[in-house]
Amino acid sequence: MEKKIALTGIKPTGLPHIGNYIGAIRPALELSQTCEARYFIADYHALNSVKNAADLRQMTLEIAAAWLACGLDPQKVLIYKQSQVPETFELMTLLLAFTPKGLMNRAHAYKAMLQKNKDEDNEPDFGVNMGLFTYPVLMAADILLFDTDYVPVGNDQFQHVEMACDIAQSFNFVYGCEGFRIPQPMAQEETKTVVGLDGRKMSKSYGNTIPLFVGEKELRKLVMRIVTNSQTMEEPKDPDICSIFSLYKVFATPDEINDLRQLYIQGGMGWGHAKQALYEKMNEELTPLRARYEYLMSHQDYIHEILNDGSHRAHKLATTKMAILRQIIGVT
Numbered sequence: 001m002e003k004k005i006a007l008t009g010i011k012p013t014g015l016p017h018i019g020n021y022i023g024a025i026r027p028a029l030e031l032s033q034t035c036e037a038r039y040f041i042a043d044y045h046a047l048n049s050v051k052n053a054a055d056l057r058q059m060t061l062e063i064a065a066a067w068l069a070c071g072l073d074p075q076k077v078l079i080y081k082q083s084q085v086p087e088t089f090e091l092m093t094l095l096l097a098f099t100p101k102g103l104m105n106r107a108h109a110y111k112a113m114l115q116k117n118k119d120e121d122n123e124p125d126f127g128v129n130m131g132l133f134t135y136p137v138l139m140a141a142d143i144l145l146f147d148t149d150y151v152p153v154g155n156d157q158f159q160h161v162e163m164a165c166d167i168a169q170s171f172n173f174v175y176g177c178e179g180f181r182i183p184q185p186m187a188q189e190e191t192k193t194v195v196g197l198d199g200r201k202m203s204k205s206y207g208n209t210i211p212l213f214v215g216e217k218e219l220r221k222l223v224m225r226i227v228t229n230s231q232t233m234e235e236p237k238d239p240d241i242c243s244i245f246s247l248y249k250v251f252a253t254p255d256e257i258n259d260l261r262q263l264y265i266q267g268g269m270g271w272g273h274a275k276q277a278l279y280e281k282m283n284e285e286l287t288p289l290r291a292r293y294e295y296l297m298s299h300q301d302y303i304h305e306i307l308n309d310g311s312h313r314a315h316k317l318a319t320t321k322m323a324i325l326r327q328i329i330g331v332t
């Protein structure tokens, strides 16, 4: 049987954090064991917020190094830069003709901007550029260009993948053919939303992240900063509403999780103990990754080489797909 195709992208908008790792990178790498995988750096997506060339270059390298440090094998997984696959932008133009404006009006990111403007007494579209408004169409182009079956992403991206399905289905219906494969978003229940230091979703936009490759000392400091309630050491605690425990669950084994759960329930365990346990599990998994990341960041030519090679191969695949689509719509 032919292998299914998995694809995902990460925007180079800042240092990769634990949410990116648990929500996107780690599941994507697991999926690459059984699927043909295509993972990329979404640099044109980043342009909406990063408008400094040196920063964009640096953050692109950091995301590529993060993928490699976390175990991506460039011999097996296609890794590339979105900007080096220009067919993406041609496909986006094509898809715009199949995207109702109303669909974009319903996008969470756009709606959040409208709400923010309302709360701050601004014009509804203040600060909204067309890049933000059409963001889901560019993402649909990324996905549909490579005949993607599965898209491993965190919860926040599900709506975008569902929009890609809607747009693809509309195209297939109009031309009465399977021009596009219909993709499926994928996430494990436990890792859909990783919480940050303040208990909200961990996100660069909230400033509540634990960067993936911080040094040991800094990692411990950050873990100790996770917000908790004021329950005393003696009181029994509910693990299922606790940020520390929810992070612990994504790093520990089932037995370790069960042991910590018992300590919560029976009482006599302080927050400091739970935080120390979390720090140790995290540090155990992240230590080898951190070392590889540092090595890679001091060998940037190697990263460029990998990205150029991958982008070249991605570009070839995209050329073939675009030629088929051009035939279908009648421009060739």
Ligand code: ADP
Pocket (backbone or CB within 6 Å): 009, 010, 011, 013, 019, 020, 021, 022, 023, 024, 152, 153, 154, 155, 156, 157, 191, 192, 193, 194, 195, 201, 202, 203, 204, 205
């Ligand atoms: P951020 O919200 O920090 O800007 P991105 O939007 O760049 O992060 O996310 C890149 C990938 O990481 C996406 O697949 C996204 O769903 C995933 N991701 C980001 N934050 C989290 C989180 N807190 N929990 C689970 N997945 C996440």
Ligand code: TRP
Pocket (backbone or CB within 6 Å): 007, 008, 009, 010, 011, 042, 045, 138, 139, 142, 143, 151, 153, 157, 160
């Ligand atoms: N929008 C995603 C994010 O903000 C990044 C992304 C761009 C992506 N294109 C994609 C993810 C295609 C999956 C598939 O995190």
